[in-house]
Amino acid sequence: MRLSARNVLSGKIVDVAKGQTTAHVRIDIGGGKIITASITNEAVEELGLKAGDAAFAVIKASDVIVGKG
Amino acid sequence: MRLSARNVLSGKIVDVAKGQTTAHVRIDIGGGKIITASITNEAVEELGLKAGDAAFAVIKASDVIVGKG
């Protein structure tokens, strides 16, 4: 499936931390940059996400704030 | 100001395209990766955003979807 989301960043999962309903997944996208995603535990299980997996961080352009200075 | 947002990616603006109310700003965060942000024209003007500026892409963890496969 191709997506309208402008930002699809490939990387490798470095960490999956599950809480009671919500999990945090950290993806190394290269160049020393890590993206943290907060997703449902259900998604972690359904996709079988674990450290070492190749994965994408998908971010809609309207969810990006620009900072300066 | 420090932010709770987990993802603050430094880079350089490569392009600013303004529409009537909404602008698209593309930020090169290195490693061949470009982040597109959709923000208000007002913000572009207030921050004086233009190609070549150092800038940050700020993204809340709850706005990141994980893709696999």
Place this chain on the structure above:
Amino acid sequence: MRLSARNVLSGKIVDVAKGQTTAHVRIDIGGGKIITASITNEAVEELGLKAGDAAFAVIKASDVIVGKG
């Protein structure tokens, strides 16, 4: 690509309205329900979105508000 997003609704595009930078895409997901998406013009062009196309509306669970009464 499989996605962590909990809501991936299949349907058919009924309308694409482009502005200067932002487009509105309406997707009929059946049962008389239409989903409106606000996306970049760039995405419309890249995916070649037009009325009649099969498409999906992808929505992260954290972006859904529940209303009652």
Place this chain on the structure above:
Amino acid sequence: MRLSARNVLSGKIVDVAKGQTTAHVRIDIGGGKIITASITNEAVEELGLKAGDAAFAVIKASDVIVGKG
């Protein structure tokens, strides 16, 4: 209250799963389609949300990604 949000989908709650701070509410919107919402426990309690309740899934157009193919 009428809302600017373009997507207000009526349905029936099929499941409420509470974690420590965040709950997942699943709403059957008909036609075999289920919407999952991730909301605060506080909201679940304040609205008294439970399986069987009529409810709405409210989604802003700018939070919808379009997928194709």
Place this chain on the structure above:
Amino acid sequence: MRLSARNVLSGKIVDVAKGQTTAHVRIDIGGGKIITASITNEAVEELGLKAGDAAFAVIKASDVIVGKG
């Protein structure tokens, strides 16, 4: 309709600026604070939003970033 969104701030519209598809609505919520909302033109027309109207700014808790310092 009652909403799961934790933030429902009452105020008065001070400005509505329409672009080609997207409009910016500014709401004075008192105490010298103005909230800017970016919504569809369609929503502006359907709700008949104009300066002087009483209105609410509705914001999901997961869309709020905390800043410090």
Place this chain on the structure above:
Amino acid sequence: MRLSARNVLSGKIVDVAKGQTTAHVRIDIGGGKIITASITNEAVEELGLKAGDAAFAVIKASDVIVGKG
């Protein structure tokens, strides 16, 4: 850092409630108005957020829904 986000509301933290991965922070922005933010525990720890702290609620214009009536 200056931000493109149109809504940066100053206030004082009145409450921080941590769950297993997600925390709720409530900020009094004056005029009897409280903003609730749902953020990661990690952010709470990193910024050292606690009741009594001066803080800002940062909200992107595209995340604000307008309600009327």
